[in-house]
Amino acid sequence: MDRIVHHPILGSMSPTRERVRFTFNGQELSGLQGEPIAAALLASGIRTLRKHEESGTVRGLYCGIGHCMECRLIVNGEGPVRSCLTPLAEGMRITEGPQLPNEITGRRLPP
Amino acid sequence: MKRGGFDLLIVGAGPAGLSAAAEAAAQGLGILVIDEFPEPGGRMLGQFHEEKGKWWVGRRAAEQLIATCRKLGVEIRSGVSVYGMQRVDSHWVVRTSCGPLTAHSVLLATGAAEIPQPCPGWTLPGVMSIGAAQVMANVHYVKPGHRGLLIGVNPLALAIARELAVSGVTIAGIVLPGPGPLTGKEAGPKENMERLMRLSHMAPSPLLRMGGRAAFALGMSGLVARFFPKRGVKIWDIPLKLRTAALSINGANRAESVTLADINGRGELISGSEREEAVDFVALAGGLYPLAELASIAGCPFVYAKELGGHLPLHNEKMQTPVEGLYVAGNITGIEGAQVAMAQGQLAGVSVCADAGVLGERREAKLTAAMEHVRRVRAGALIQFHPDIPEARSRLYQMRESWSVN
Numbered sequence: 007m008d009r010i011v012h013h014p015i016l017g018s019m020s021p022t023r024e025r026v027r028f029t030f031n032g033q034e035l036s037g038l039q040g041e042p043i044a045a046a047l048l049a050s051g052i053r054t055l056r057k058h059e060e061s062g063t064v065r066g067l068y069c070g071i072g073h074c075m076e077c078r079l080i081v082n083g084e085g086p087v088r089s090c091l092t093p094l095a096e097g098m099r100i101t102e103g104p105q106l107p108n109e110i111t112g113r114r115l116p117p
Numbered sequence: 118m119k120r121g122g123f124d125l126l127i128v129g130a131g132p133a134g135l136s137a138a139a140e141a142a143a144q145g146l147g148i149l150v151i152d153e154f155p156e157p158g159g160r161m162l163g164q165f166h167e168e169k170g171k172w173w174v175g176r177r178a179a180e181q182l183i184a185t186c187r188k189l190g191v192e193i194r195s196g197v198s199v200y201g202m203q204r205v206d207s208h209w210v211v212r213t214s215c216g217p218l219t220a221h222s223v224l225l226a227t228g229a230a231e232i233p234q235p236c237p238g239w240t241l242p243g244v245m246s247i248g249a250a251q252v253m254a255n256v257h258y259v260k261p262g263h264r265g266l267l268i269g270v271n272p273l274a275l276a277i278a279r280e281l282a283v284s285g286v287t288i289a290g291i292v293l294p295g296p297g298p299l300t301g302k303e304a305g306p307k308e309n310m311e312r313l314m315r316l317s318h319m320a321p322s323p324l325l326r327m328g329g330r331a332a333f334a335l336g337m338s339g340l341v342a343r344f345f346p347k348r349g350v351k352i353w354d355i356p357l358k359l360r361t362a363a364l365s366i367n368g369a370n371r372a373e374s375v376t377l378a379d380i381n382g383r384g385e386l387i388s389g390s391e392r393e394e395a396v397d398f399v400a401l402a403g404g405l406y407p408l409a410e411l412a413s414i415a416g417c418p419f420v421y422a423k424e425l426g427g428h429l430p431l432h433n434e435k436m437q438t439p440v441e442g443l444y445v446a447g448n449i450t451g452i453e454g455a456q457v458a459m460a461q462g463q464l465a466g467v468s469v470c471a472d473a474g475v476l477g478e479r480r481e482a483k484l485t486a487a488m489e490h491v492r493r494v495r496a497g498a499l500i501q502f503h504p505d506i507p508e509a510r511s512r513l514y515q516m517r518e519s520w521s522v523n
Contacts (some may be wrong), residue, residue, distance in 0.1 A: 010258040015165050015172050019258045042155065045257035053371050055244035064370050066242025068359055070249030072153055073230050093155050
């Protein structure tokens with residue numbers, strides 16, 4: 007998606023941020039240092055952040071401010087973290103989380 | 118950090134929290150403000166609107182507040198989440214993602230959250246809450262999409278629709294949620310028209326401008342809704358379609374279109390009118406409710422006030438809750454605009470100082486002035502989220518009085 011380089015009312019983004027490289031599910035991408043991971047992914051045209059742990063249906067950014075947990079991702083093997091609140095840094099390896107078993111419904115992980 | 122913790126810990130670095138911090142720090146209290154967003158300012162960071170021909174820019178207001186706070190020695194920590202709090206002896210222990218923090222008093226200025234508005238297809242990537250579209254465009258400077266549809270008509274939706282249009286995002290239209298068990302009264306054109314009347318002084322459209330609160334009182338909204346043109350009207354060049362409802366959001370792995378249909382003046386679907394509108398994002402606007410879980414954890418009793426957005430922690434006009442050392446300010450006390458939140462924050466700051474005994478003989482005069490300031494700002498607020506807020510507030514404050522008697 008397009009970045010807003012100069013906003014007619016708000017002006018330019020401040021402070022100017024450095025461009026950093028990161029990977030998402032192995033794909034090499036770049037974004038701005040310190041912007042939320044979800045914003046960097048959206049700016050790279052990526053809307054699907056993860057698959058639902060149970061149903062496997064695709065999910066993306068929903069609330070953008072840390073309330074809904076829909077944007078949860080794994081960063082450098084740690085997490086899940088809310089990608090809408092987690093600042094991007096150089097070299098981050100970002101992946102979607104694994105499918106999870108569900109003891110209540112009896113659903114097991116695929117072999 | 119002082120020995121034994123802070124005098125005041127504020128949860129939420131938005132308009133209410135920062136205003137309270139500035140007020141109380143000016144009286145010498147040691148203050149920490151924490152917020153889980155990566156930068157301070159709260160939702161004010163993404164807000165801007167035209168007021169008497171000039172743009173009010175929330176980010177500028179936030180920057181001024183932050184600068185004032187820093188000058189007064191307020192510590193602000195961003196990216197810190199709170200997940201628990203407990204009164205231990207005469208202070209609070211607050212559990213955070215950076216470990217426990219202690220403070221004599223706590224002010225909850227956690228703001229609001231969006232009411233989910235489910236419809237078929239709402240989990241598709243590209244479907245987001247209206248607030249997410251606002252934050253992406255106005256705070257992070259990334260467009261939520263090229264062409265979007267807004268589902269839900271309320272003051273927040275209209276304000277953000279205009280912000281997005283100003284940012285160069287095409288808004289295909291603002292439509293009503295489809296009739297269903299979850300939409301209830303929201304779906305009718307009449308109810309939506311009534312809500313819009315409260316924004317009339319913001320809108321350049323003569324249809325809305327001529328209405329205003331007077332027309333609302335005269336019941337004109339019913340008339341307007343019945344004759345509301347099917348093709349909609351334009352406000353700020355955005356098609357507002359009160360006779361159109363969104364039935365589903367469609368797409369294989371992302372939102373690609375929305376199925377729309379016409380509705381009559383009573384909110385009933387007109388069969389055979391279904392068609393698809395191609396979009397690459399959809400924003401759902403279900404309205405706001407007070408984000409108050411921490412007050413519940415702290416043991417604060419709750420009350421329900423429809424006019425204020427739902428369940429909220431019981432408090433009095435001085436922003437004190439019945440729980441010792443616990444204060445509230447901003448949207449956690451009811452849904453209103455940023456200017457009201459700032460005034461409430463200032464009042465909460467005065468209240469904390471009064472209870473800490475640092476105001477001396479200025480105590481009563483300062484409290485009275487701060488309460489009067491809140492009432493004045495509320496009466497002049499540009500965005501009226503509900504017409505009966507002052508009445509709901511006096512009812513609430515009376516409940517607080519009788520609660521303490523029992």
